[in-house]
Amino acid sequence: MSTTPLGSYKFFQKLHPLSLLAQLTSRRATGCLQVFTESASWSIYLDDGKLVYASSDKMFERLENILGRLRQQTHTLNSASLMRVRLIFDQNKDHQSTPQPDYQAICWLVNEEYITPPQAAVLIDELAREVLESFLIVKQGSYEFKSETLLNELPKFCRLDLRLLVENCQKQLRHRQQTQSTVDKQLASHFESTTEVAPMGHQVKLAEELPKRNNFETSDIKNNKDSYQSREKSAYTVACIDDSPTVLNSIKHFLDESTFSVVMINDPVKALMQILRSKPDLILLDVEMPNLDGYELCSLLRRHSAFKNLPIIMVTGRTGLIDRAKAKMVRASGYLTKPFSQSDLLKMVFKHIDN
Numbered sequence: 001m002s003t004t005p006l007g008s009y010k011f012f013q014k015l016h017p018l019s020l021l022a023q024l025t026s027r028r029a030t031g032c033l034q035v036f037t038e039s040a041s042w043s044i045y046l047d048d049g050k051l052v053y054a055s056s057d058k059m060f061e062r063l064e065n066i067l068g069r070l071r072q073q074t075h076t077l078n079s080a081s082l083m084r085v086r087l088i089f090d091q092n093k094d095h096q097s098t099p100q101p102d103y104q105a106i107c108w109l110v111n112e113e114y115i116t117p118p119q120a121a122v123l124i125d126e127l128a129r130e131v132l133e134s135f136l137i138v139k140q141g142s143y144e145f146k147s148e149t150l151l152n153e154l155p156k157f158c159r160l161d162l163r164l165l166v167e168n169c170q171k172q173l174r175h176r177q178q179t180q181s182t183v184d185k186q187l188a189s190h191f192e193s194t195t196e197v198a199p200m201g202h203q204v205k206l207a208e209e210l211p212k213r214n215n216f217e218t219s220d221i222k223n224n225k226d227s228y229q230s231r232e233k234s235a236y237t238v239a240c241i242d243d244s245p246t247v248l249n250s251i252k253h254f255l256d257e258s259t260f261s262v263v264m265i266n267d268p269v270k271a272l273m274q275i276l277r278s279k280p281d282l283i284l285l286d287v288e289m290p291n292l293d294g295y296e297l298c299s300l301l302r303r304h305s306a307f308k309n310l311p312i313i314m315v316t317g318r319t320g321l322i323d324r325a326k327a328k329m330v331r332a333s334g335y336l337t338k339p340f341s342q343s344d345l346l347k348m349v350f351k352h353i354d355n
Contacts, residue, residue: 018136020143021044021162024145025162031145037140040057042054047159051165052157052160060089062127065318076114085105106120106157110155129172238282239274239280240263241275241294242265242266243266251264268289281310281311282311282353284313287314288318298330313349
C-alpha cells in the first residue's frame with residue numbers, strides 16, 4: 001500500500017523513538033525505518049503497520065544466542081548448522097551486496113528444514129524484543145524511512161503488534177532500572193555503614209543429593225592445594241552465584257571443605273548482601289540468570305572499591321568470542337565454560353585466588 005513518507009534526517013538530532021514508532025503504526029506503514037547513531041544502527045521492517053522483522057548491529061551474535069536456546073527444542077538444529085549459516089551469510093560483514101543477511105539466514109534455515117516457520121516466528125519475536133529495548137533508549141541520531149526493501153520479496157513468518165511489543169519492552173526496561181536501583185542502594189548502604197557487619201545468618205539450602213566425590217586430581221593441582229593448606233589461612237571463601245541448584249551443588253562438591261568455605265547464592269539481587277557479609281576471596285558468577293545477568297552484576301560489583309581487584313570468574317555454557325569479549329569489558333578475571341570438571345574448576349580457582 002502507498003504510505004505517507006516519514007522523510008529522513010541525515011544530521012544527528014534529538015530522537016524520540018516512541019514517537020517514530022507511533023507514526024509508523026498509525027500510518028500503517030510498509031517499509032523499513034533505519035536509525036543511526038555514532039556507535040550503532042537499527043532496522044525495523046513493517047508491513048501495514050505490523051512488525052515483520054527488526055535488526056541492529058551485532059546481528060549474527062544476537063541471532064546465534066537465540067538459536068542456541070532454540071536448539072533445546074529441536075533435534076535438527078546443531079552446532080554444525082549454526083556454523084554453516086555464519087559461513088554462508090556472514091562472510092563479508094561490510095559488503096552491501098547481501099542486504100539483511102540475518103533475515104536471509106532465517107529464511108534459509110526454514111527452507112532447509114532446520115527450523116519450522118512457527119519457530120522462525122518465535123525467533124523473530126525474541127530478536128525484535130532485544131532490538132526494540134536497545135532502540136527505545138536512544139536519545140540522539142539520524143533516521144530515514146524506505147518503502148522499498150529486500151524483505152518485500154522474501155517470505156514473512158509473522159506480523160507482530162508493534163504497540164504491544166513496545167509496551168512489553170518498556171515494562172522490561174523499567175524492571176531493569178528498578179533492579180539496578182535496588183542493587184545500587186544495597187551496595188551504597190553497605191559501604192556507607194560504619195558498624196560491624198554481623199556474620200551471615202544462613203546460606204541457600206538445597207535438598208539435592210550430591211554425587212560421589214571424584215578422586216581424580218592432577219599432580220599440579222595436588223601440589224597447589226598442599227601449598228595453600230600450609231598457609232596460616234586454613235580456608236578460603238568462594239561465593240557461587242547461580243540460579244541452578246545442580247551447578248551450585250557440583251561446585252560445592254568439587255571444592256574441598258578443608259580448603260574452601262562455599263557460599264551458595266541462587267538470586268543475584270536478593271543475595272547481594274550475602275556477598276558483602278561473607279567477604280569472599282573469589283566469586284564464581286553465572287552469566288545467564290533472571291532479572292540481573294552475570295555481566296551486569298559483575299559491572300556493578302567492579303564499581304565499588306571492595307570488589308575492584310577481587311577475582312570474579314564468569315561461568316557459562318556460551319563459548320563464543322563475543323561472550324568472552326563481554327566478560328573482558330566488565331573486567332571479569334576469568335571465564336569458565338560449562339560443563340566443567342573438578343580439574344577445570346580447581347585450576348581456575350588456584351590461578352586467581354590470592355594472586
